[in-house]
Amino acid sequence: MEVLWAPWRLDYILGPKPDTCPFCLPEHTDEDERRRVLYRGRYSFVIMNIFPYNNGHLMVTPYRHVMNLVDIGPEERHEMMDLMHECTRILQTHFHPQGINMGVNIGEAAGAGIKEHLHFHLVPRWVGDSSFMAFASETRVIPEHLDSTYASLKPYFDEYKRKQQSAKEEI
Numbered sequence: 001m002e003v004l005w006a007p008w009r010l011d012y013i014l015g016p017k018p019d020t021c022p023f024c025l026p027e028h029t030d031e032d033e034r035r036r037v038l039y040r041g042r043y044s045f046v047i048m049n050i051f052p053y054n055n056g057h058l059m060v061t062p063y064r065h066v067m068n069l070v071d072i073g074p075e076e077r078h079e080m081m082d083l084m085h086e087c088t089r090i091l092q093t094h095f096h097p098q099g100i101n102m103g104v105n106i107g108e109a110a111g112a113g114i115k116e117h118l119h120f121h122l123v124p125r126w127v128g129d130s131s132f133m134a135f136a137s138e139t140r141v142i143p144e145h146l147d148s149t150y151a152s153l154k155p156y157f158d159e160y161k162r163k164q165q166s167a168k169e170e171i
């Protein structure tokens with residue numbers, strides 16, 4: 001049996017499992033880096049997937065604990081789409097992927113791992129990123145540590161936040 005080194009998974013394996021929804025975050029906290037929150041908007045936020053399909057796997061989710069896309073209001077939808085747009089720009093600028101998968105799974109039958117809280121996925125893709133490891137041993141290789149990915153993406157989102165605040169001040 002081949003062994004794949006993935007040290008960030010040990011925290012999940014040995015750590016306590018939350019009794020609450022992992023997407024129900026307090027609006028203001030000093031735990032954003034630990035939770036891998038990259039950006040907080042008025043109605044929604046951007047968070048890294050801590051069990052990514054690929055480096056840079058991001059999620060956009062509303063603060064409200066809602067299951068279905070039809071349950072969010074126009075302001076939430078608008079902000080979430082703006083964040084999907086900005087995440088795409090940032091991923092393209094930083095990682096230069098050859099493609100990006102975007103999706104939402106609504107309900108368990110659709111494959112939602114956390115069906116109780118709506119969230120959109122953005123997964124950067126490169127030709128050949130699912131190498132023989134995925135087919136031969138059902139293993140994905142994530143070449144960059146989550147901490148490094150967070151540190152490299154956070155300045156982009158900080159700049160986006162500054163631009164958002166400047167735009168509000170001009171109004």
